[in-house]
Amino acid sequence: MKHRPFIILFMLLSTVLLSGCWDRAELQDLDIVSAIGIDEGSDDLDNRYHVTVQVINEGQIAGVQGQGVNGNIAPVTIYSATGSNVEEALRKIAPKLPQELFYPHVQLLVIGEELTRKKGIEDLFDWIERDTRFRTLFPVLVAKNSTAMNVLQIVTSLEPIPSAKIVGALEATQETWGVFSSTRADKVIKQLSGEVAVLTGVQIIGPPEKGNSMTNVQVIDPPAELELLGLGIFKRGKLQRWLVEDAARGAMLINNELTKTIVNLDCEQKKKGIAVDMVRSKTKINTEIKNNKPVFYVSVRSESHIVEVHCPIDLSKHDIIKQLEKQIEEEIKEEIIMAIDAAKEEKSDIFRFGEYVNRKDPTLWKEIEKKWNDEVFPETEVNVNVQAFIRRSGLRTKPYIK
């Protein structure tokens, strides 16, 4: 009892001092990874994957008083290594780096097209989910016609961190053009647990080797740029086909992921002379079982505004608006059918129609589940019904041209 205060003090001091500051990691001792790229390595087991990390050079991004941003130093640096699995390759990068790699701020994962075609990505995502250092909230993209490493070494204009530029482009595209979905890692993993997955593509425009230099951003029109393009259809982890433009948009519409886009309409003689801003659209999918076969009814309800008119039509007239609405309906219907046809051709149910069957008739689903993608889905009847409304014609009704 006499020593109690001593003992308490000793215990308190030892918890604080002996813990050795636990898992403290000072900011200056971390190399913040902004993006990871995975490419086809080679056929031998030890070098199965070629992994690239893009590390942020903080001083070049955020200028500090007295140091300033030096225009000759790249804002990011890439390091790569090969390994029989991703984690091994990541660890093998360490000898090339001044500090410890820090993963929680990864913004992007890029997969080379060669890898998606040859080895497939079905088994590639386990480490992301298993490892506590990763969040599953970053988008996963496929480097179209290129390697992930090439994509990660393009110096981008306006946004110094290339991965931030790609993520920003994804978000902005979804808000305005609506053709690509930001395929987040957790969503991809969920899709891969089925048979079919859809991933957005990213491609390099121009010669990749020119992009790997600060001179790329010293000109007004950079010779090498990054661009989002197309939706890749994956079956059993392997890339089958790219959906682009209208078909991609149709797929987005069916999946109810489209928020905003522009639809072109014909006006009198002028083909595609009217631009309509689709501001809201909602897709409902109903299933019926006929003769032990599922039939799908895709009904889309969309609302739009007229944003551009190139011919003298009177938009104050109800009939003309009705005609335009009809045109929109046809246009959308066409795009949806294009997407469905493409999916049927690839025998890949990218719209997860199978889930609806499962919900409607579980016993039937059990029967057809195994052969769904390959046999049943391509033969299934899909009916499309579109309802379009034009809500307003912008700030004026009649165009100024007569």
Next chain:
Amino acid sequence: MNSAWKRLTKIHNKRKQAPQYKETEIKSNIQKVSEHLDENLKNIKDALGNSSDLEIREFKMGKPSLHKVAIIYINGLADKNIISNFVIERLMGNVHNTESVNPQSPSQLFTYIKENIVAVGTVEGITDWDKMLLSLLSGKTILLLDGWNQVISCAAEGGELRSITEPTIEPAVRGPKESFVESLITNTAMIRHRIKSPNLWIETMKLGNITQTDVAIMYVKGIVDDKLLTEVKERIGKIEVEEVGGSNTIEEWITDDTLTPWPTMFVTERPDVVAGQLLEGRVTIFVDGTPNPIILPATWISFFQTAEDYYLRWSMASFLRFLRIVAFIMTLFGPSLFISFTAFHSELIPTALLISLAAQRQGIPFPIFFEALLMELTFEVLREAGVRMPRPIGQAVSIVGALVLGEAAVAAGIVSSAMVIVVAGTAIASFTIPHHPMMDAVRLLRFLMMVLAASFGLYGVGLGLIVLVAHTCSVRSFGIPYLAPFAPLIFADWKDAFMRMPKPFLSTRPRLINQTNITRTGNSKNRGPKPREN
């Protein structure tokens, strides 16, 4: 460390067991006042060591000049005008002129002087030697009469006192502009001025074996809880010191818990605050020579209430109170959260911010905890220097502090600018806590939190918070839970806690502080202004 601990607990226990209130007096060998004037004068001179400020005026009075009289007072404590005009003048003049009533025996003369001649407010006959010395030292004037064993003590106190000035520590834009001074009587008068009720009672006692300081307990009878009052008196009775230096001495003797970081008693310099608190059923202790009376019991939230809260519109007052509590949290957790986020949980910082922070930290030679400690200590040193320096030099301190330590340190790459922002933000936040004892508590606790953050990250801060809250729940101020009305939960008293409701809603006094007379007088049901009648 161990012995210090023991000493603390010993003091703590001793205070609890100390005997009942004891009259403390100046002790001397002489018991009574002598009949001989010369002997008395010699003894007084001896007792005071022939101090130079002792003024003795001897003269003869009566016709024929038979009676030797002496007047003594302490120079500087007595009002010389009163003494010469209303004591000496009357003694010399009157007795000569009114020969018909010329008392011959000393006893008759004594009564005559006391009742008819000395023209000051309070006159008292004293036989006790020690009591005479005490009243002399309290500033009274002593009139000694040869041949009689009693002296007359005349209340003719004066001397230089500071006049009432504007409050400097607790200023308010609106509201009264006077603050307490050192004189106990002036202070109590300021309260009397505000509460003109016969129920405002004051009990005075002398504390400090040597200093003999006047201590006054003030309360409103009928509103104050009698148990609280008994407790206060009992605890004050246990004080045994030579010196009562200020209200702080009393505070440290009567506190419930010495080992808590929180202040358990409220100190103010504003008479309007004291008046308001008295009407909530609290007790105020005034100490002569200190312009800061103690109010008790105090709760945690009372340190976030300012006088101005009651002079502003209720909405603004509530907002400001909320702001102060936010600032309190910022002060307490600002640096520790910054340390734990940057050194342990970098994944929780948004990417853009992380990049900016990492860029700032490139080339900083110290670990972040050391950097934080360095900056916080520097700030505390600057603050202390600013307080201690004479005012003209204080300016130089702030320039050196801001320029050299702020900018130069960042430019030299010794500290990061983010750290300067955090430390400066914390410092400014700490200044919004309106009462110094609470500000000081947070200033210290902040360092504890920083150590915990540096060792365990957010877990450490969380742990510290849990321990702190648990401890705070156990603190009592004169039996009142410190966290009332939050723990225990008394919703009725929330009307004046985080927010201040409009005055008509403040119709009850805090429930725990006052257990008998809860409802305030006045028509509390008739809330708000009446609609105009046509």
